[in-house]
Amino acid sequence: MNAAAKLGAYVLGLAVVFGGALGVGSAVGQVGPAPTEPQHGTAHATPAGDGHGGHEETTATAQDDTPGGLQVSQNGYTLNPLTTIKAGEPTDFRFTVTGPDGKPVTGYQVQHDKKLHFIVVSRDLGTFQHVHPDMAADGVWSVKLTLDDPGAYRAFADFAPTGGSGLTLGADLLVAGDYKPRPPTEVSRTATVDGYTVSLAGDLVPGQASKLTLSVSKNGEPVTDLQPYLGAYGHLVALRAGDLAYLHVHPDGEPGDGKTAAGPEITFYAEVPSGGDYGLFLDFQHQGKVRTAAFTAQAGAGQPKPTAEPSASPSHGNHTH
């Protein structure tokens, strides 16, 4: 069973989204958008009761440059797994997100039709699941999850608390047993899943919004009747190999906007912070079923992005072509 087919088998029929970052500019990018949310922004971590009322300028701090998903706790919000998973056993997996007050968060903004998007990948990027847990009144989330193989997994919670900014928190999930790492996936511009072939055009350029076009075909015929799923024809998750930084991807257009076709092409803009390999996972829906196509893409021929300098050369990045 090849990796793509295996991935297909894992997908629970759910899809993706980049709630957090959408419409808020870039959490990883070089440009700090002018703060449009005056009150809270990223100031949640400020302890209460320090008297000076704290209308802090929302300035670019270190956390703004840190890709999502690398931290289990950020801006006062913490992801807390509550369930241990055994290999191959369907599990009611539970977790909370606690807020700056230490209590489980119950107020979330809906992004892409959901209050919280939950992604679980194996640390070797060999498996990917994107699911949508249900939240109980006390703020405990639960979702049916099966992790077939022993090993280390990374779970991401992508959400925006009410009144706050979008966040992606990441936590390790460890499944006991005899772990056999998969060999690294080779860079590939073509993926197959359930008889569909998806091809990838475009290059990831560190530090830039890079256009990626994914084309879906079935039995050699372009698919032109993709179905909207969570408000888009496709959802793309990008994870950096090595640390599983969770990167942010904007879809280009949406169903019903009068210009976005229902395939075969789905276009995204992805920003990656460095060179290296990235796992790309595309969820798309056709004929009532959501499938995931998995790619490994290489950014910038391994060139790390220099730290941002205000006086950077205007042609920054062109050399990577």
Ligand SMILES: [Cu+2]
């Ligand atoms: Cu989702």
